[in-house]
Amino acid sequence: METPVPENPFAHKTNAELLLLAQQAGRYPAVGAAALLELQRRGLIPTELPGKPASPPPAVAAEPEGSTLRAVGRLLRAVFWPRRGYAATPLLLLANLLPYGTMGALGGVNLLAPSGADLIAWGSNFSGLVRAQPWRLVSGTFLHSGPAHLFLNLSALLLLGLMAEAKAGSGRWLLVYLLSGVGGSLASLWWHTQGVNSVGASGAIFGLYGMVLAMLLTRGGALSRQERAGLLGLLLYFALGSLVSGLSGPTGTDNAAHLGGLATGLLTGLLIQALRRPPLQ
Numbered sequence: 469m470e471t472p473v474p475e476n477p478f479a480h481k482t483n484a485e486l487l488l489l490a491q492q493a494g495r496y497p498a499v500g501a502a503a504l505l506e507l508q509r510r511g512l513i514p515t516e517l518p519g520k521p522a523s524p525p526p527a528v529a530a531e532p533e534g535s536t537l538r539a540v541g542r543l544l545r546a547v548f549w550p551r552r553g554y555a556a557t558p559l560l561l562l563a564n565l566l567p568y569g570t571m572g573a574l575g576g577v578n579l580l581a582p583s584g585a586d587l588i589a590w591g592s593n594f595s596g597l598v599r600a601q602p603w604r605l606v607s608g609t610f611l612h613s614g615p616a617h618l619f620l621n622l623s624a625l626l627l628l629g630l631m632a633e634a635k636a637g638s639g640r641w642l643l644v645y646l647l648s649g650v651g652g653s654l655a656s657l658w659w660h661t662q663g664v665n666s667v668g669a670s671g672a673i674f675g676l677y678g679m680v681l682a683m684l685l686t687r688g689g690a691l692s693r694q695e696r697a698g699l700l701g702l703l704l705y706f707a708l709g710s711l712v713s714g715l716s717g718p719t720g721t722d723n724a725a726h727l728g729g730l731a732t733g734l735l736t737g738l739l740i741q742a743l744r745r746p747p748l749q
Contacts, residue, residue: 479506547626556642557629561622564669567610568618582613584665593653593666609649611667621669628673632680632699641676644736648675648729655728666722671729677707678733679740686741 548558567590571577577586588594593608612618633641652671656664680699687696707730 553634553638554629555633555638556645557625557633560625560629560642560645560669564610564612564618564622564625568612571611580614587611587613587667588665593656593664595657595660595663595665598653598657605650605653606646608653608667609669609672612669613667617668621673624673625669625676627702628676628680631695631702632676632683635695636679636683640679640740644675644679644733644740645672647736648672648678648733651675651732652722652725652729655731656722656725658728659724664722666725668722668725670722671725674707674726674729675733675736677703678730678735679737682734682737682741686738 548561550556550558568579571582571586571590572579575586575590577583577590584592588597590611591604591607592611593604598604612621629641636644649669649672652674653666656666656671660666681703684696684700707726
């Protein structure tokens with residue numbers, strides 16, 4: 469017995485009706501699929517529909533024009549713009565950079581290797597003139613003998629300022645820096661009995677090391693254990709590294725100024741910690 473084949477309900481539909489029904493596949497999937505099959509049977513649409521074109525790969529966003537300059541500007545602002553807890557360090561950075569740049573721009577000094585005479589003319593700690601011009605004890609701490617000398621000192625000052633100025637207080641930070649610079653200059657004059665012509669901020673920076681050491685010894689500045697460990701590591705790395713390099717050979721490192729600044733900063737820091745009021749409970 470033959471089984472009757474059911475009649476195709478879409479066989480008598482016009483082409484326009486089938487297209488309309490196929491467009492309703494989203495709402496009526498079965499009806500839309502049947503209408504699509506009938507259109508394919510009539511040869512009005514291909515049996516194998518082309519696949520959906522692949523999405524183009526996402527375009528790499530072009531770097532906005534001037535973004536590099538903006539990034540550099542943000543970095544410079546973060547380093548040199550004073551803010552709460554970081555007010556003295558940017559001023560000291562600029563106070564060291566400006567004389568160095570001015571020597572080259574206005575004085576015609578070879579900044580890669582300034583001569584001793586040039587440094588004396590700009591205010592170095594020269595033993596032959598300090599008695600008559602005691603201001604050289606300070607001015608010499610803001611001069612440097614070359615780009616490497618300047619970079620090493622300012623990088624140490626920047627890292628130390630970012631880590632500890634807020635804990636010490638900006639006013640105290642500036643005071644200890646200046647006093648330690650003078651202390652380092654005096655120690656250099658005392659040690660080098662045959663005469664000396666010294667420049668550099670390292671004596672003042674060692675004074676900041678001394679102040680931080682005083683804070684660590686007295687647990688001042690509300691330092692956490694992690695902060696104390698970080699500051700101690702920084703002290704050991706920079707301070708001991710500089711002292712050892714000065715002892716290892718004729719590098720021009722003035723350890724007398726380093727030790728004089730360190731002692732001045734340590735004693736001043738201990739005095740500051742003794743005079744500070746205890747925190748409110």
